[in-house]
Amino acid sequence: MTITFATMSHHCTATVTSAVEAYSPVDGRAHGSLDAAAYVCPSHLQPARAMWEEQGLTPYTAKAGGGTTPCGSITDFRETVGS
Numbered sequence: 001m002t003i004t005f006a007t008m009s010h011h012c013t014a015t016v017t018s019a020v021e022a023y024s025p026v027d028g029r030a031h032g033s034l035d036a037a038a039y040v041c042p043s044h045l046q047p048a049r050a051m052w053e054e055q056g057l058t059p060y061t062a063k064a065g066g067g068t069t070p071c072g073s074i075t076d077f078r079e080t081v082g083s
């Protein structure tokens with residue numbers, strides 16, 4: 001399993017309060033497979049959800065925080081092909 005670390009295009013130093021998880025459907029369930037998560041502050045919650053929806057994924061917002069993860073960090077669990 002490949003895990004890719006990336007960041008969203010914005011730069012933000014606000015405190016992360018949410019993990020916006022991205023799911024792809026499996027067997028007809030919208031939250032079938034956890035594909036990625038973006039860690040964001042409250043003002044970047046909507047851009048993160050929109051980003052996953054643009055990729056055809058179902059966003060789910062979970063509480064996060066307490067760590068040092070910067071806003072806009074992405075952890076991608078999807079297999080990367082050809083990289």
Ligand SMILES: [Zn+2]
Pocket residue numbers: 012013014040041042043044071072
């Ligand atoms: Zn932010």
